[in-house]
Amino acid sequence: MDKQTHSFQAEVKQILHLVTHSLYSNKEIFLRELVSNASDACDKLRFEALDNNALFEDQPNLEIRVSFDAAARTVTISDNGIGLSAEEAIAHLGTIAKSGTREFMAKLEGDQKKDANLIGQFGVGFYSGFIVADRITVESRRAGLPAEQGVRWTSEGTGDFEVETITKPVRGTDVILHLREGEDEFLKTWRLKSVISKYSDHISLPILMRREEWDADKAEQVLKDEWEPVNKASALWTRSKSDITQDEYDSFYKQISYDTEAPLAFTHNRVEGRSEYTQLLYIPAKAPFDLWNRDKRGGVKLYVKRVFIMDDAEALMPVYLRFVKGVIDSADLPLNVSRELLQESRDVKAIREGSTKRVLSMLEALANSEDVSDKDKYARFWKDFGQVLKEGVGEDHANQERLVKLLRFASTHADEGVSFQDYVSRMKEGQEAIYYITADSLAAAKNSPQLEVFRKKGIEVLLLVDRVDEWMLSHLFEFEGKSLQSVAKGSVDLGQLQDEEEKKKAEEAAEAFKPMLEKLKAALEGKAKDVRVTTRLVDSPACIVVEEGDISGHLARMLKQAGQTAPVSQPTLEVNPDHALVRKLGDISQQDGDEARFKDLALVLFDQALLAEGGTLEDPSAYVKRVNALLLA
Numbered sequence: 150m151d152k153q154t155h156s157f158q159a160e161v162k163q164i165l166h167l168v169t170h171s172l173y174s175n176k177e178i179f180l181r182e183l184v185s186n187a188s189d190a191c192d193k194l195r196f197e198a199l200d201n202n203a204l205f206e207d208q209p210n211l212e213i214r215v216s217f218d219a220a221a222r223t224v225t226i227s228d229n230g231i232g233l234s235a236e237e238a239i240a241h242l243g244t245i246a247k248s249g250t251r252e253f254m255a256k257l258e259g260d261q262k263k264d265a266n267l268i269g270q271f272g273v274g275f276y277s278g279f280i281v282a283d284r285i286t287v288e289s290r291r292a293g294l295p296a297e298q299g300v301r302w303t304s305e306g307t308g309d310f311e312v313e314t315i316t317k318p319v320r321g322t323d324v325i326l327h328l329r330e331g332e333d334e335f336l337k338t339w340r341l342k343s344v345i346s347k348y349s350d351h352i353s354l355p356i357l358m359r360r361e362e363w364d365a366d367k368a369e370q371v372l373k374d375e376w377e378p379v380n381k382a383s384a385l386w387t388r389s390k391s392d393i394t395q396d397e398y399d400s401f402y403k404q405i406s407y408d409t410e411a412p413l414a415f416t417h418n419r420v421e422g423r424s425e426y427t428q429l430l431y432i433p434a435k436a437p438f439d440l441w442n443r444d445k446r447g448g449v450k451l452y453v454k455r456v457f458i459m460d461d462a463e464a465l466m467p468v469y470l471r472f473v474k475g476v477i478d479s480a481d482l483p484l485n486v487s488r489e490l491l492q493e494s495r496d497v498k499a500i501r502e503g504s505t506k507r508v509l510s511m512l513e514a515l516a517n518s519e520d521v522s523d524k525d526k527y528a529r530f531w532k533d534f535g536q537v538l539k540e541g542v543g544e545d546h547a548n549q550e551r552l553v554k555l556l557r558f559a560s561t562h563a564d565e566g567v568s569f570q571d572y573v574s575r576m577k578e579g580q581e582a583i584y585y586i587t588a589d590s591l592a593a594a595k596n597s598p599q600l601e602v603f604r605k606k607g608i609e610v611l612l613l614v615d616r617v618d619e620w621m622l623s624h625l626f627e628f629e630g631k632s633l634q635s636v637a638k639g640s641v642d643l644g645q646l647q648d649e650e651e652k653k654k655a656e657e658a659a660e661a662f663k664p665m666l667e668k669l670k671a672a673l674e675g676k677a678k679d680v681r682v683t684t685r686l687v688d689s690p691a692c693i694v695v696e697e698g699d700i701s702g703h704l705a706r707m708l709k710q711a712g713q714t715a716p717v718s719q720p721t722l723e724v725n726p727d728h729a730l731v732r733k734l735g736d737i738s739q740q741d742g743d744e745a746r747f748k749d750l751a752l753v754l755f756d757q758a759l760l761a762e763g764g765t766l767e768d769p770s771a772y773v774k775r776v777n778a779l780l781l782a
């Protein structure tokens with residue numbers, strides 16, 4: 150193939166513009182990215198070679214070489230991994246297939262620090278070479294193709310790139326960076342070595358550099374022809390726990406996760422029994438930007454006897470634990486089966502179950518610890534990942550009981566950190582149910598009129614304000630035999646918590662207000678399906694409730710926002726017989742000729758109850774008019 154010029158995909162151009170104009174700190178990470186690509190390429194070769202050993206050609210030892218040429222001002226990262234065919238070079242080094250690029254750019258544009266470190270999280274690592282290079286040449290040959298079918302890809306990182314056929318006897322890829330002015334610091338062995346040991350020490354392949362020796366005659370360091378490893382190249386997880394320091398665990402985590410912060414917790418075990426494997430699993434300290442993407446690539450990598458097999462998310466971890474990072478290395482899975490079969494494998498399922506349980510144990514250890522710093526860690530975990538963990542209540546029935554104990558809520562007693570156990574331990578004598586309310590925000594939940602009687606009696610109510618809560622509640626009905634009951638559904642039944650006198654008073658009020666309630670119901674026809682007297686209110690005149698099987702107003706609003714049609718069911722209006730406004734309504738209802746005023750007041754009462762519940766009015770201007778008319782009356 151003669152030299153061909155191709156244009157970068159528009160998104161790549163944008164990335165390149167940002168990379169070359171905006172990233173000022175942590176420039177050195179380009180080396181981590183390119184070494185990590187080289188290591189991935191070797192993993193891919195090892196995997197493909199399971200079915201076709203000939204791919205190893207005459208080079209069975211996989212390795213990465215990093216070198217520089219001070220005179221030519223180039224740094225080269227070479228690997229003898231899978232390599233790229235010409236078509237692959239055009240496709241993979243000219244377009245970005247992954248989602249998340251937009252988020253990446255938004256984050257960079259907004260970020261004052263312009264930290265290059267972010268780049269690795271977004272799967273666009275190759276382009277980071279342009280942070281320090283004004284031209285990159287990639288020379289590659291795919292394993293299995295003849296030497297004449299090599300490819301040279303060149304670009305200055307602006308609008309386009311060139312591709313031509315070359316002869317490349319050795320399979321694999323050389324990435325040659327032609328350094329920009331002012332980047333000469335990377336033309337030194339010690340500098341490159343220090344970056345490699347900082348970021349890439351645990352790459353499980355040898356990373357080689359030419360040996361450097363002091364030449365007394367020349368009075369300078371000279372490069373020798375021998376290559377020596379500059380990383381430890383030992384897969385950390387295969388070492389014994391007692392030999393690994395906290396620092397090593399942390400830096401391994403940073404390397405596999407691209408996180409800059411140390412993890413919150415980790416677990417490292419060798420599991421024996423029916424299926425034998427090692428697991429090293431981490432919980433990050435902070436949520437990644439793509440936590441809400443349920444389809445994203447997995448954070449847990451599966452190895453079989455140190456050979457990388459897959460990082461298929463769902464096969465190894467349930468979706469609700471998608472934030473977990475780490476490595477699982479199996480001793481007894483077959484190496485030479487397809488990824489599809491592995492996903493079906495009973496052994497992989499057993500690994501997934503075992504790993505899920507481990508992660509839950511890790512969380513339980515933090516949550517139940519007496520240690521203040523562990524407790525604080527759990528609180529931090531909950532803040533960032535709690536909503537995701539709630540998905541598990543509906544998705545993982547086998548572990549539901551354990552998950553439920555890990556849940557934390559706000560309540561009328563505390564703004565955060567309330568567990569079901571805490572709630573149950575504070576239940577009043579005679580209280581049979583766990584009460585909760587769902588709302589759009591903590592403020593709306595706290596001020597909800599439905600809570601008034603519970604406040605008065607000092608009964609705790611859980612305030613559920615996450616979007617996922619309504620969904621979770623459709624899978625969770627009780628905790629340790631105590632049913633979960635919404636305070637905004639059905640008529641309030643405090644059971645034994647309500648004394649006889651109160652019950653009697655309520656019945657009398659219902660009787661006395663009967664004629665008024667009839668009129669009210671008629672005035673609210675089409676809006677409320679029923680109107681009744683309640684004991685749940687103390688300070689407010691009225692509130693909206695839905696019947697037991699109906700969906701709550703909060704859920705109906707969420708469905709509407711999501712563009713779905715919620716089943717229409719009219720709510721019930723409950724009125725407080727002790728409130729002056731309701732008594733006034735009672736008085737007006739007895740006067741002839743005041744029907745219009747009664748209707749206005751009735752509608753205002755209903756709309757106010759709807760507003761107090763966080764709802765929106767069908768006709769806000771009609772409401773304003775009515776209120777104004779009443780104010781002037």
Ligand SMILES: Nc1ncnc2c1ncn2[C@@H]1O[C@H](COP(=O)(O)OP(=O)(O)OP(=O)(O)O)[C@@H](O)[C@H]1O
Nearest residue numbers: 186187190232233241242271272273274275276322
């Ligand atoms: N040394 C290499 N050998 C073979 N293919 C490579 C090499 N470097 C890059 N590639 C190809 O180019 C693609 C793009 O690389 P890039 O670093 O931009 O993203 P990525 O590696 O897919 O994502 P991530 O950095 O998250 O792993 C890779 O997916 C791979 O197919």
